[in-house]
Amino acid sequence: MKIGKGKQIVFAIVMVLVVLQLAGCGNGISKDVSSSITKIKLDYAYYNPVSLVLKEKGFLEQALKADGIQGESVLSAGSNKALEYLNSKSIDFGSTAGAAALLGKANGNLIKSIYVYSTPEWTALVTKADSTITKVEDLKGKKIAVTKGTDPYIFLLRILDQAGLTEKDVELVQLQHADGKAALEKGEVDVWAGLDPFMAQTEVEQGSKLVIRDASLNTYGVLNVRESFASDNPELTKKVIEAYEQARKWAIGNVEEFKKIVSEQSKQTLPVVEKVIERTDLSNPVIGDTQKNALNAAGTVLLKSGIIPDNTDIAKVVDELIDSQYFTKITQ
Numbered sequence: 001m002k003i004g005k006g007k008q009i010v011f012a013i014v015m016v017l018v019v020l021q022l023a024g025c026g027n028g029i030s031k032d033v034s035s036s037i038t039k040i041k042l043d044y045a046y047y048n049p050v051s052l053v054l055k056e057k058g059f060l061e062q063a064l065k066a067d068g069i070q071g072e073s074v075l076s077a078g079s080n081k082a083l084e085y086l087n088s089k090s091i092d093f094g095s096t097a098g099a100a101a102l103l104g105k106a107n108g109n110l111i112k113s114i115y116v117y118s119t120p121e122w123t124a125l126v127t128k129a130d131s132t133i134t135k136v137e138d139l140k141g142k143k144i145a146v147t148k149g150t151d152p153y154i155f156l157l158r159i160l161d162q163a164g165l166t167e168k169d170v171e172l173v174q175l176q177h178a179d180g181k182a183a184l185e186k187g188e189v190d191v192w193a194g195l196d197p198f199m200a201q202t203e204v205e206q207g208s209k210l211v212i213r214d215a216s217l218n219t220y221g222v223l224n225v226r227e228s229f230a231s232d233n234p235e236l237t238k239k240v241i242e243a244y245e246q247a248r249k250w251a252i253g254n255v256e257e258f259k260k261i262v263s264e265q266s267k268q269t270l271p272v273v274e275k276v277i278e279r280t281d282l283s284n285p286v287i288g289d290t291q292k293n294a295l296n297a298a299g300t301v302l303l304k305s306g307i308i309p310d311n312t313d314i315a316k317v318v319d320e321l322i323d324s325q326y327f328t329k330i331t332q
Contacts, residue, residue, distance in 0.1 A: 080149035097151030145180035
């Protein structure tokens, strides 16, 4: 059967379009856009000891060498700073507390939490050695140093809520973590919502007291990635997690050298570092339902406190935040 000339032209055009589409599928978003990436920027933080090993040992740089990609480390002074850097695209990966990541996500920060770098008891309410504060009810009317947008802040809100109090019942003084410690030691505040390693430092060096503790209200240490970076570069995202896993396993297997690295990087003495590591569990990096449950509980208090809009669907935000696919792929 012969095909008319007009139909032949149409058929030829269709075949060209099909070939172009197939070529596009072969080189499109199904693969990493890593050819245009020359550098991956990630943070390191004193509250994330695994990040200090990663930085010191250069595991990520080694993994990226074959791709011709460099790694750049940026210091985060707190979860709030890591979230700022992620939001402004100053870094691609940032380490925060899980509840801080939830707060950021609820406020429009386009991130995914993809890995658990630690399960710590890194926050508590801290007083000077001679303080008479012993229980939550004693906090009413007191001046409390805190870094808003971080796990110590959310911990404080949850502790107050358990006693039927809110942040309106206390006087909050917004200070970055290290400055909060200094303010407590100088007597400028009554209480500090502390964070390790600074919390351990004031315990060891000043005899400060952790008067109100609850390890179950400390949310996990999570590694976050910008959504656009992860979706465009799934293989590179996986490589970052693999490097973190290498650092985590190395820390567990080389405890004494691990302490030395954390001491040198964070500029803290070994007794301080030992106290931090003593209350930092590195055994389980899996991210999933356990973290979702913890964040849903934290989100309830954030809603109640008016920290996030009252029409926020916490469960939906948590589901969109926690993304286990990248870690799952490296364990298969």
